[in-house]
Amino acid sequence: xxxxxxxVIRRLVQQESAIVLREGKEYLVEARLGPLCKQExxxxxxxxxxxxxTRRRVxxxxxVEALTTNETSFFRDIHPxxxxxxxxxxxxxxxxxxxxxxDIWCGASSSGQEPVSLGIMIREHFPELADWRIRIVSTDISxxxxxxxxxxxxxxxxxxxxxxxxxxxxxxxxxxxxxxxxDDVMRLLEYKQMNLAAPFPVMPPKDVIFLRNVLIYFEPRxxxxxxQNVHRILKPDGTLFLGTAESTLGLCxxxxxxxxxxxxxxxxxx
Ligand SMILES: C[S@@+](CC[C@H](N)C(=O)[O-])C[C@H]1O[C@@H](n2cnc3c(N)ncnc32)[C@H](O)[C@@H]1O
Numbered sequence: 001x002x003x004x005x006x007x008v009i010r011r012l013v014q015q016e017s018a019i020v021l022r023e024g025k026e027y028l029v030e031a032r033l034g035p036l037c038k039q040e041x042x043x044x045x046x047x048x049x050x051x052x053x054t055r056r057r058v059x060x061x062x063x064v065e066a067l068t069t070n071e072t073s074f075f076r077d078i079h080p081x082x083x084x085x086x087x088x089x090x091x092x093x094x095x096x097x098x099x100x101x102x103d104i105w106c107g108a109s110s111s112g113q114e115p116v117s118l119g120i121m122i123r124e125h126f127p128e129l130a131d132w133r134i135r136i137v138s139t140d141i142s143x144x145x146x147x148x149x150x151x152x153x154x155x156x157x158x159x160x161x162x163x164x165x166x167x168x169x170x171x172x173x174x175x176x177x178x179x180x181x182x183d184d185v186m187r188l189l190e191y192k193q194m195n196l197a198a199p200f201p202v203m204p205p206k207d208v209i210f211l212r213n214v215l216i217y218f219e220p221r222x223x224x225x226x227x228q229n230v231h232r233i234l235k236p237d238g239t240l241f242l243g244t245a246e247s248t249l250g251l252c253x254x255x256x257x258x259x260x261x262x263x264x265x266x267x268x269x270x
Contacts, residue, residue, distance in 0.1 A: 001030050005049045009033070009063060012052070017064045017141055018197030018222040032066045065142050069217070072110040074162035075117045076212070079262040080241045084118070084208070085125055087260055088239050092207055093128065095237060101133040105206045107196055107230075108214035109138035112149030112189075113158070118210070119185040120171045137203075139194035149191045152181040197222055200229045207235055213243035220251060227252035231268065240266040 009029055010021045021029065033045050040062070042048040052059055075081050096102060106115045115138035122129055140146055159168050159179045172179040194201065196214065209230055215223045231254040234240055240255065241263070242248070248255040248266050255266040 001026055001045045005045050008049045008052065009045075009067075012060055013064055013067050016060055017068070017195060018219075019064075019067065019217045020219050021067070029067065033063065036062055036066045061143070065144055068142050068145075070110040070142065070145055071213075072113045074113045074159070076114065076162060077244055078162075079260075080210070080212070080265070081117060081121060083241075083260040083263040083265060085121055088208060088265070089122070089126060092237075093126070096132075096207070100131070102129070102135070102208075103204055103206050104134075104136045104208045104210070105203070105233075106136065106138040106210040107194070108211065109140050109149060109191075110142075110145050111154075111158070112138060112145075112152075112191070113154075113162070114138070114210055114212070115149070115189050116152075116181055116185060117162075119181075119188040120167055122188065123171070123185055124167065134188050135190060136188050137190045137192065139192045141193065141195045143193055146191050146193045149189075152186050153178045154181070155179075196226050200233065203233050205235045205238070206233055207238050209234055209238065209240045211240065211242055212246070215242065215246045224251040227255070231255065234268060236268055238268070242266065 006026050006029060010025075013019050013021055030045065033048065037043070037045060037048050040048065040059070042051065048059065048063075092102060104115075104118060106118070109115050115136045118136055122134060138149060140149070153175065154172070155178055159172060168179070171182050171185055173182060174180075197218070211226075211230060215226065218226070227248055230240060231252060239258070240248075242265075247264075248257070254269055256269040257264050258267050
């Protein structure tokens with residue numbers, strides 16, 4: 001790939017999604033855009049870049065989709081889920097017993113294993129929530145990922161990653177070669193496309209926010225802006241979970257870290 005093509009792609013992806021493709025990521029761009037070129041009938045990345053001059057709107061979304069990293073798994077990094085089960089949810093249930101409603105948001109949920117894990121955990125460990133209004137909204141910039149989430153279908157390989165056999169048997173039904181999340185869990189979930197780097201849409205205040213393994217792709221200025229927006233929609237006693245390599249430190253002083261056994265989560269300071 002020519003240097004100038006990498007530069008065009010790098011700038012486009014940063015403008016559209018805030019994802020930073022550093023020097024040295026040329027191999028990644030080549031590997032990810034190769035299949036897109038084939039699918040769209042371009043003989044090379046240079047031809048794709050050239051077509052951007054006339055078809056930018058259609059192609060830029062596809063390029064961003066191709067360059068997002070969608071790595072995820074059920075109950076990924078288990079500790080935040082343990083903290084939710086042992087501490088955060090019991091405290092919230094006590095605090096919300098008069099309104100009997102919980103609002104959870106998974107920003108950047110990729111193919112949905114994170115919100116589905118939360119739904120399974122709620123159904124498995126909190127039968128007292130059966131008649132509460134539970135809404136787990138899950139968003140991602142990728143249309144393809146949102147569609148995957150909505151399908152509720154996972155491959156054998158995907159369910160084999162992180163999901164205990166007992167939970168697989170109880171919360172999934174075999175459908176051909178794939179596994180479908182049962183309706184009792186799907187009914188807790190809502191999926192939407194959302195770009196975290198764009199101005200946030202109007203959203204109801206959240207009791208819990210999972211924003212894991214996505215800030216790492218952005219530069220500090222963008223991380224800070226996103227955290228300010230997240231701060232605005234987190235309820236005063238709400239809890240924010242970030243990925244293990246992420247923190248609010250030096251980015252947004254509206255949050256205080258809050259440590260549990262093996263997890264640090266964040267609450268609104270003061
Ligand atoms: C590594 S996955 C993390 C999935 C899940 N949160 C987890 O921790 O397992 C990162 C996700 O962030 C999404 N993403 C990247 N840039 C984004 C943006 N600007 N707005 C919203 N989502 C974005 C990608 O599409 C991808 O699905």
